Amino acid sequence: MDTPTPPVCDYEGSDYQHSFWDAGGRAYEDAVEAIALKRLLPPKGEFMLELGAGAGRNTNRYANYQRIALLDYSRTQLEQARGRLGASQRYLYVAADVYRLPFVDGRFDGATMIRTLHHMAEPALALSQVRRVMAPQGVFILEFANKRNIKAMLRYLVGGQDWSPYNPEPVEFAALNFDFHPKAVRGYLAAADFSIDRQLTVSHFRVGALKRVIPLPILVRLDALLQWTGALVQVTPSVFVRTCAIGRPGQRAEGRALFQCPACQTALPGADHNLTCEGCGRTWEYRDGIYDFRIKDA
Numbered sequence: 001m002d003t004p005t006p007p008v009c010d011y012e013g014s015d016y017q018h019s020f021w022d023a024g025g026r027a028y029e030d031a032v033e034a035i036a037l038k039r040l041l042p043p044k045g046e047f048m049l050e051l052g053a054g055a056g057r058n059t060n061r062y063a064n065y066q067r068i069a070l071l072d073y074s075r076t077q078l079e080q081a082r083g084r085l086g087a088s089q090r091y092l093y094v095a096a097d098v099y100r101l102p103f104v105d106g107r108f109d110g111a112t113m114i115r116t117l118h119h120m121a122e123p124a125l126a127l128s129q130v131r132r133v134m135a136p137q138g139v140f141i142l143e144f145a146n147k148r149n150i151k152a153m154l155r156y157l158v159g160g161q162d163w164s165p166y167n168p169e170p171v172e173f174a175a176l177n178f179d180f181h182p183k184a185v186r187g188y189l190a191a192a193d194f195s196i197d198r199q200l201t202v203s204h205f206r207v208g209a210l211k212r213v214i215p216l217p218i219l220v221r222l223d224a225l226l227q228w229t230g231a232l233v234q235v236t237p238s239v240f241v242r243t244c245a246i247g248r249p250g251q252r253a254e255g256r257a258l259f260q261c262p263a264c265q266t267a268l269p270g271a272d273h274n275l276t277c278e279g280c281g282r283t284w285e286y287r288d289g290i291y292d293f294r295i296k297d298a
Contacts, residue, residue: 005099009119009176011074017055028211032223036200037061040141040242045110052116056081078290093290098126100262102293103133111140118145118178127192134245142241147171147179149237182234194243201230202238262293
């Protein structure tokens with residue numbers, strides 16, 4: 001019997017890209033996140049793992065990487081991403097649970113998790129899986145929703161919310177939607193053998209009134225000027241952290257191995273077809289350019 005993993009937030013069937021980003025009035029957030037990513041990404045890389053890729057909003061921003069694996073739990077999100085990006089050999093589309101990553105150890109020299117950790121009931125477990133599939137010295141860029149932001153502190157001060165933004169424990173403000181304290185996230189990363197290289201604060205002006213009154217280019221420029229303050233204090237709703245995979249020497253994957261069975265961790269040879277595990281007998285589907293490693297009966 002499969003060992004149960006924490007619950008997963010599933011965007012199956014959602015039009016999230018259109019409703020939240022394209023038509024949701026979030027051009028400011030998208031623009032400042034693009035700036036943060038540009039500042040944190042290394043100048044070049046071989047194989048990037050984009051965790052929580054969704055419909056591929058950020059994928060084109062990883063132009064310095066030779067190949068990109070887009071991972072999301074929702075197959076329909078990956079179908080939308082494939083529709084946007086195409087069937088190029090540069091892209092690998094994988095439906096899987098972040099708590100059971102279907103890749104061999106040390107396969108990726110780069111990874112990102114943007115607007116995804118906030119759906120993790122067990123962030124430390126998720127980050128340990130990310131570290132497992134990272135090569136030594138690989139660059140991992142994490143974005144997290146910050147509970148110790150200015151708006152939360154003000155609401156707490158005037159009695160507008162009952163949870164403290166200063167408590168290091170995560171707050172679940174909606175089902176499978178968490179805000180995290182920066183100190184707690186730093187602890188999760190250290191426990192998973194990631195060292196922090198740089199921190200940027202993002203979305204300093206995420207206030208509806210400001211976005212309606214101040215022209216977008218001005219807001220974006222002001223945010224860009226302030227992002228460096230993340231090295232000193234983190235009080236914005238979004239924080240970007242660039243880390244390096246440390247410890248565990250000699251784990252970089254060799255040869256052509258890519259996938260492993262998420263149920264029993266046996267290496268899976270081959271590609272571009274259904275994959276049958278020699279260890280447990282499961283068959284993992286490959287259909288319309290998307291690998292499906294989700295364990296639905298766990």
